[in-house]
Amino acid sequence: MEALLAYLKQVHPLSKEAENALLEICSVETVAKNEDLQPIGHTCRNIYFIKEGLLRIYYLKEGNDITESFEVENAILARADSLFDASPSRKGIQAIEPTTVIAINSAQLFALYDQYHDIERLFRKLFEKAYVQTVNRLESLQFYTAEERYNNLVKSAAQIIQRAPLKHIASFLGITQVSLSRIRSKK
Amino acid sequence: MEALLAYLKQVHPLSKEAENALLEICSVETVAKNEDLQPIGHTCRNIYFIKEGLLRIYYLKEGNDITESFEVENAILARADSLFDASPSRKGIQAIEPTTVIAINSAQLFALYDQYHDIERLFRKLFEKAYVQTVNRLESLQFYTAEERYNNLVKSAAQIIQRAPLKHIASFLGITQVSLSRIRSKK
Numbered sequence: 304m305e306a307l308l309a310y311l312k313q314v315h316p317l318s319k320e321a322e323n324a325l326l327e328i329c330s331v332e333t334v335a336k337n338e339d340l341q342p343i344g345h346t347c348r349n350i351y352f353i354k355e356g357l358l359r360i361y362y363l364k365e366g367n368d369i370t371e372s373f374e375v376e377n378a379i380l381a382r383a384d385s386l387f388d389a390s391p392s393r394k395g396i397q398a399i400e401p402t403t404v405i406a407i408n409s410a411q412l413f414a415l416y417d418q419y420h421d422i423e424r425l426f427r428k429l430f431e432k433a434y435v436q437t438v439n440r441l442e443s444l445q446f447y448t449a450e451e452r453y454n455n456l457v458k459s460a461a462q463i464i465q466r467a468p469l470k471h472i473a474s475f476l477g478i479t480q481v482s483l484s485r486i487r488s489k490k
Numbered sequence: 491m492e493a494l495l496a497y498l499k500q501v502h503p504l505s506k507e508a509e510n511a512l513l514e515i516c517s518v519e520t521v522a523k524n525e526d527l528q529p530i531g532h533t534c535r536n537i538y539f540i541k542e543g544l545l546r547i548y549y550l551k552e553g554n555d556i557t558e559s560f561e562v563e564n565a566i567l568a569r570a571d572s573l574f575d576a577s578p579s580r581k582g583i584q585a586i587e588p589t590t591v592i593a594i595n596s597a598q599l600f601a602l603y604d605q606y607h608d609i610e611r612l613f614r615k616l617f618e619k620a621y622v623q624t625v626n627r628l629e630s631l632q633f634y635t636a637e638e639r640y641n642n643l644v645k646s647a648a649q650i651i652q653r654a655p656l657k658h659i660a661s662f663l664g665i666t667q668v669s670l671s672r673i674r675s676k677k
Contacts, residue, residue, distance in 0.1 A: 364632065371632075384625045387618045393629060420607060427614040431574045434621040438571045441628045442580060445551065445558075 304329065307352045307405050310377060314432075315425040324419060328411040334358075334398040343395040347385035349406040350426075353378050356402025357466050361474075362394045370475040372440065373399075373463045379429055380404075383437070399467055449476040453486050491516065494539045494592050497564055501619075502612040508602075512609060515598040521545075521585040530582040534572035536593040537613075540565050543589025544653050548661075549581045557662040559627065560586075560650045566616055567591075570624070586654055636663045640673050 304326055311317065317325065331354075334340045340358060341347060353376045360371045360380075371394060374380045385392040386409050416423035443452055453476055457464060464472065473483040491513055498504065504512065518541075521527045527545060528534060540563045547558045547567075558581060561567045572579040573596050603610035630639055640663055644651060651659065660670040 362632065369632075383618075383621050384629075387622050393633065416611075423614065424603075424610070427610070427617075430614075430618060430621060431570075434570050434617060434624065435574050437621065437624050437628065441624065441631075442571075444628075444631070445549065445556075446580065 304405065306354055306377065310352065310379070311425060314428050315421065317421050317425060318419075321415075321419040321421050324415055325407070325412075325422060328408050328415070329405050330408075332404050332406050334402045334404070336398055336401050338398055340396040340398060340402070340404065341382070341392070343393065344391045345385075345395070346389060346391050347382035348409055350379060350381040350386070350409055350412065351396075352405040352407070353380060354403040354405055356404075357399040357463075358396055358402055358404075359399055359467070359471055359475075360394050360396055361471075368474065369477075370467075370471040373460065373467055373471075373475070375460065375462065375466075379433070381409075381430075381433065383430070383433065399471065444477075449478045449482065450486050452476050453483070491592065493541055493564065497539065497566070498612060501615050502608065504608050504612060505606075508606040508608050511602055511606060512594070512599075515595045515602070516592050517595075519591050519593050521589045521591070523585055523588050525585055527583040527585060527589070527591065528569070528579070530580065531578045532572075532582070533576060533578050534569035535596055537566060537568040537573070537596055537599065538583075538591040538593055540567060541590040541592055543591075544586040544650075545583055545589055545591075546586055546654070546658055546662075547581050547583055548658075555661065556664075557654075557658040560647065560654055560658075560662070562647065562649065562653075566620070568596075568617075568620065570617070570620065586658065631664075636665045636669065637673050639663050640670070 307329070308322060332340070340351070343362065353374055355376050358374045358380065360374065362369055362371060380396065382392040382394065384390060412422070412426065443455070447455065469480050469483060473480045476483065494516070495509060519527070527538070530549065540561055542563050545561045545567065547561065549556055549558060567583065569579040569581065571577060599609070599613065630642070634642065656667050656670060660667045663670065
């Protein structure tokens with residue numbers, strides 16, 4: 304749990320008591336390669352911290368499997384619509400590599416807010432960051448071409464290019480694998 | 491300010507003291523029809539409550555003016571990227587009708603969080619709602635056709651269809667005005 308605590312501390316410090324209360328509602332889950340951590344249509348009841356591995360958020364459109372994002376170790380992952388709305392998510396979470404996550408039960412977490420103001424503040428800040436990321440993702444679709452998005456991926460997360468299958472990178476960029484090869488060969 | 495307080499009360503109740511502190515950092519602004527409340531490239535330093543009128547969030551893509559969303563009275567409006575990131579927003583806010591907003595200064599608001607836990611909680615909940623709306627907007631672009639999005643607009647906000655110019659509704663749906671007329675004539 305140390306990696307989780309170190310990550311959280313960067314966002315907002317917790318008292319020892321709050322830290323212990325938080326750890327009590329955490330559990331470790333492992334997902335095999337190509338298995339779903341959450342299938343499409345599932346209502347998300349956890350916030351995940353990725354301890355080790357690589358996940359992708361994906362959805363189906365007209366039968367095609369589209370990768371929306373890649374999520375690597377030392378990051379928080381949650382499906383906001385599902386968490387705050389209690390509605391089934393149209394997107395699934397799948398492991399690209401064998402992955403270990405720490406799952407934080409959201410109902411229990413939200414209950415802790417009343418007791419520990421610092422936990423509420425920490426997760427307020429975390430969700431604000433996630434909110435900004437979602438706005439940026441929307442803008443990336445609105446403003447950038449596939450090639451620009453590929454370059455952004457190389458800049459911000461070059462390791463994804465090495466670790467994720469080409470088909471997922473291509474669907475993430477909204478192009479075919481052939482077009483992706485063309486972009487890559489230019490570099 | 492009564493409309494604002496009534497709106498906020500639905501989200502989370504405030505003590506009288508917190509309410510007064512909040513009102514002190516609010517100011518009323520009016521925007522004439524077709525004028526910008528915030529131009530593109532501006533760093534958003536306010537959260538707005540729309541008291542009266544109709545606004546749109548818009549951006550430019552390859553010289554075309556695209557409407558991202560419509561925002562009517564009795565709603566909160568903020569540019570999350572700009573607020574939490576202090577970065578200039580790629581999107582502007584423009585009045586479609588003469589509009590009156592209540593502006594809440596974000597730096598002053600965030601400072602109140604330390605003094606008034608209920609204000610922090612209220613705005614945490616407000617931003618969680620806004621976060622879910624952004625996720626839904628992204629999914630609406632990913633999953634729905636223009637016709638489905640038109641039908642959703644009629645269902646969720648029929649008055650927009652009456653109040654907003656066709657060109658803005660068409661760019662919101664990502665289609666030409668001719669295609670929009672075709673969809674409308676089917677109803």
